[in-house]
Amino acid sequence: xxxxxxxxxxxxxxxxxxxxxxxxxxxxxxxxxxxxxxxxxxxxxxxxxxxxxxxxxxxxxxxxxxxxxxxxxxxxxxxxxxxxxxxxxxxxxxxxxxxxxxxxxxxxxxxxxxxxxxxxxxxxxxxxxxxxxxxxxxxxxxxxxxxxxxxxxxxxxxxxxxxxxxxxxxxxxxxxxxxxxxxxxxxxxxxxxxxxxxxxxxxxxxxxxxxxxxxxxxxxxxxxxxxxxxxxxxxxxxxxxxxxxxxxxxxxxxxxxx
Amino acid sequence: xxxxxxxxxxxxxxxxxxxxxxxxxxxxxxxxxxxxxxxxxxxxxxxxxxxxxxxxxxxxxxxxxxxxxxxxxxxxxxxxxxxxxxxxxxxxxxxxxxxxxxxxxxxxxxxxxxxxxxxxxxxxxxxxxxxxxxxxxxxxxxxxxxxxxxxxxxxxxxxxxxxxxxxxxxxxxxxxxxxxxxxxxxxxxxxxxxxxxxxxxxxxxxxxxxxxxxxxxxxxxxxxxxxxxxxxxxxxxxxxxxxxxxxxxx
Ligand SMILES: Nc1ncnc2c1ncn2[C@@H]1O[C@H](COP(=O)(O)OP(=O)(O)O)[C@@H](O)[C@H]1O
Ligand SMILES: [Mg+2]
Numbered sequence: 001x002x003x004x005x006x007x008x009x010x011x012x013x014x015x016x017x018x019x020x021x022x023x024x025x026x027x028x029x030x031x032x033x034x035x036x037x038x039x040x041x042x043x044x045x046x047x048x049x050x051x052x053x054x055x056x057x058x059x060x061x062x063x064x065x066x067x068x069x070x071x072x073x074x075x076x077x078x079x080x081x082x083x084x085x086x087x088x089x090x091x092x093x094x095x096x097x098x099x100x101x102x103x104x105x106x107x108x109x110x111x112x113x114x115x116x117x118x119x120x121x122x123x124x125x126x127x128x129x130x131x132x133x134x135x136x137x138x139x140x141x142x143x144x145x146x147x148x149x150x151x152x153x154x155x156x157x158x159x160x161x162x163x164x165x166x167x168x169x170x171x172x173x174x175x176x177x178x179x180x181x182x183x184x185x186x187x188x189x190x191x192x193x194x195x196x197x198x199x200x201x202x203x204x205x206x207x208x209x210x211x212x213x214x215x216x217x218x219x220x221x222x223x224x225x226x227x228x229x230x231x232x233x234x235x236x237x238x239x240x241x242x243x244x245x246x247x248x249x250x251x252x253x254x255x256x257x258x
Numbered sequence: 259x260x261x262x263x264x265x266x267x268x269x270x271x272x273x274x275x276x277x278x279x280x281x282x283x284x285x286x287x288x289x290x291x292x293x294x295x296x297x298x299x300x301x302x303x304x305x306x307x308x309x310x311x312x313x314x315x316x317x318x319x320x321x322x323x324x325x326x327x328x329x330x331x332x333x334x335x336x337x338x339x340x341x342x343x344x345x346x347x348x349x350x351x352x353x354x355x356x357x358x359x360x361x362x363x364x365x366x367x368x369x370x371x372x373x374x375x376x377x378x379x380x381x382x383x384x385x386x387x388x389x390x391x392x393x394x395x396x397x398x399x400x401x402x403x404x405x406x407x408x409x410x411x412x413x414x415x416x417x418x419x420x421x422x423x424x425x426x427x428x429x430x431x432x433x434x435x436x437x438x439x440x441x442x443x444x445x446x447x448x449x450x451x452x453x454x455x456x457x458x459x460x461x462x463x464x465x466x467x468x469x470x471x472x473x474x475x476x477x478x479x480x481x482x483x484x485x486x487x488x489x490x491x492x493x494x495x496x497x498x499x500x501x502x503x504x505x506x507x508x
Contacts, residue, residue, distance in 0.1 A: 125349035128311055132343035133363045133411075134335040 021216050027138045028146050028212070038144050045148035049110050050156070056105045057160050064097055065089060065164025066171045073176035082176060086183030087190030089168035090161075094196045095255065098161035100247055103206035106153055107239045111214040114145050115235035118218025119228035127219065137219065146211040153207035154200040161196065198254040205250060206243050213239040262287035262419060262451040263308055268317035270303055277303055279475035280317070290445055290452045292462045294497065295472035296506070301455040302346065304472070305421040308453065309341045310334040322418075339367060342412030342420035346427065348404045350396040350411070356383070357392030360411045367415065382414045383407070385447070386440050402433035406440070413444050419451040420444065426458045438464050459498060463487075471497065473506070 031037070073085045118141060121127050130137050165187065172178040217235035221227045263285040270278040277300045285291050285308070293301050306312035307319050310326050318327045326337060350359045360379045364370055370378070383391065386406040396404055405425060412420055422441060426434040438461040445452045456462050462469060462483070469486040471479040471494055479486060479494045486494060496504030 121351075124352075125345045125347065126351055128306075129343070129345060129349035129351070129411075131311055131331075132309055132338055132341070132345075133366070134339040135363075135366055136331075136335075 020220070021212055024138065024142065024216050024219070025208070025212050027136075028142050031136070031139045031143050032147065036139055036143075037147055038140065041140075041144040042147050045144050046152050049106070049148055049152045052109050052113070053102075053106050053156060054159065056109060057102050057156050058163055060101050060105055061093075061098065061160035061164040062167040064101060065093060065167035068092065068097070068164070069168030069171040070175060073172045073178060077176045077178070082178045083182050083186050084190075085172050085176070085178055086169065086186030089172070089183075090165045090187035090191045091195070093164040093168070094161050094191055094199045096199075096247070096251070097164055098157045099199045099202040099206065100243070101164075102153060102156040102160040103203060103210065103243045104240055106149070106156065106207075107210045107243060108236055110149065111210040111239045112232050112236050114211065114214030115218040115221075115232045116228055118215055119221035119231040122219060122221040123224050123228060142211070142215045142219075145215060146208065149207040149211040150204055151207075153210070154203045157200055157203040161199065195255070198250075201254065202247060202250045205246055209242050209246065210239050213242065260287040261285065262322065264318075264320040265304070265307060265314075266318040266320065268307065268314040268319065270300065270307070270312070271315050276475060278314070281472075281476050283470055283477050283480070285451060285453055286468055287451050288449070289467035290441070290454060290465050291468045291470060292466040293453065293455045293470050293472060294457065294459075294462065296497075297457075299472045300475065301472055302423050305343070305423055305453060305455060308419075308421060309338050309343060339363070339415065340418045342415070342417040344405075344408045344412040344420065344422045344425060346423040348396070348408030350404060350407055352396050354395075355392060356388075356394055356396065356399070356407045359396070359407060360414050363411070363415050378414065379410075382410045385444070386410045386413075387436060402429050402437070405429065405433075405437060409437075409440060409444065413448065416448060417450065418448070419453070420448070422452065422454040422456075424455055424457065426456060426461050434458060434461055435464075437461075441465055473497075 069085060069089050072088050073082065076082050076085045076088075118127070121141075127137050130140055169180060169183045172183055173180060214235045217231040217238070221231040261284050265281055265283045268278055268281045269276070283304070293304055295301050303312055307314060308321065310319070310329060314327065318325055320326070321337060324337070326334065329337075350356070351362070354362065357376075357379055360382060361375050364375045364378065380392065383389065386409045388403060388406050388410065391399060391403065391407070396407065399407065409422075409425070425441060426437050429437065441452060441454060442465050454462075454465065466483050468480065468482060470477050471486070473493050479489050479491050481489065487498065489495065492505050496506050502508060
């Protein structure tokens with residue numbers, strides 16, 4: 001019985017969480033549709049986000065591209081298909097690694113920052129202060145962060161794609177003596193440009209997830225400084241899980257028949 | 259005697275905990291109403307009910323003849339623009355300077371030019387006894403100055419009512435006196451209504467037109483300063499005298 005009750009309560013919590021997130025997103029989209037976007041704040045957020053994340057994206061995607069190439073190049077050369085390595089690396093970089101890595105990095109960095117910032121504004125009554133001035137926290141705080149992320153995450157993803165492909169090319173070259181030309185030719189033949197765009201569609205969705213989950217968790221903060229800590233970890237964990245789930249769904253929808 | 263706001267049979271719960279039970283209170287227009295009561299009695303919650311930041315679990319909240327109980331967030335915006343809220347810890351936006359804090363409601367709600375805004379912000383800061391702090395950040399000011407900057411932000415748009423949450427708690431007697439005086443002056447200047455939550459009896463005696471005492475989820479006493487001071491209610495007397503003995507459990 002106890003277990004059933006727990007499951008019941010858990011289900012209700014999941015639904016009320018999802019409902020709250022959907023409501024926040026709808027509210028934000030309404031302001032965006034009315035073009036009530038605070039440009040200055042959005043640019044500040046975009047700048048901050050780029051500055052915060054580009055080095056981590058650089059390092060994670062560089063080394064992931066390199067290790068991917070390392071593992072595939074040796075095998076491929078053994079089987080005499082070294083000319084496929086460029087395709088394999090760029091294919092997985094553009095479709096999966098680039099969007100996923102940059103999203104996970106940004107979730108840990110910026111998603112956490114959004115939750116912490118809004119959370120501390122809740123506990124210091126700054127959110128209520130906005131409301132009491134007749135201002136919507138969604139318009140003032142959530143929309144700029146959402147728009148900034150939706151614009152910046154695809155840009156970071158392009159950067160991640162390029163870095164991981166270049167890293168892979170470099171390792172393939174020194175480690176398995178696959179020439180740059182052969183790597184690029186192979187990449188071109190395997191990876192249609194449409195796939196790169198589909199990867200960017202993914203990162204756009206991930207941007208929405210990170211911004212909205214971070215903002216929702218931050219705005220739901222209860223109970224002082226400890227609450228801010230909880231909101232922050234909650235935002236990172238939830239958005240990373242959702243990124244993985246949505247990555248699967250989007251891969252299925254976008255690439256399912258190719 | 260007009261009524262600015264009316265709480266009618268209001269109940270408020272946080273989870274299992276009942277904070278207000280069938281509470282009824284009139285806020286008289288053009289007067290200063292002080293709300294007294296123990297910590298955790300629900301005084302701040304009353305202020306939040308008055309501008310719709312908190313919804314009652316049952317009962318009605320009427321402000322300026324309008325029932326705001328079921329009002330949606332979107333429709334509350336108009337109301338909130340006519341009510342200033344000075345928070346207990348000021349709740350200034352710490353990413354903005356004092357000047358930007360006070361200017362924010364003007365920038366967002368009016369078509370005033372930058373020059374006009376700057377002038378009004380500086381005049382409002384002057385009227386609460388703060389000069390030359392526009393460029394400073396909240397973290398760079400003393401407690402009393404932050405309080406006053408919070409007042410300035412609450413009144414800069416000329417609201418019909420101002421809600422003050424513990425405006426003098428934790429401040430020295432001189433600043434307390436100055437702030438109490440400021441509240442009285444601001445109310446006169448705006449020709450409006452004020453609701454002040456406070457523990458500070460001296461400051462209450464100085465400014466209050468009416469006092470309401472909140473105890474165990476209900477208003478147990480209401481009246482003018484004289485009426486409350488002479489109240490035969492042992493709860494009120496124990497509170498006013500700060501005595502350990504009496505009906506209030508410690
Ligand atoms: N957001 C909240 N969640 C849970 N309990 C709360 C919340 N806000 C207030 N309370 C509880 O409600 C009671 C009344 O709070 P409040 O109105 O702040 O009291 P006061 O201002 O008189 O000290 C307190 O016991 C407080 O613990
Ligand atoms: Mg309080």
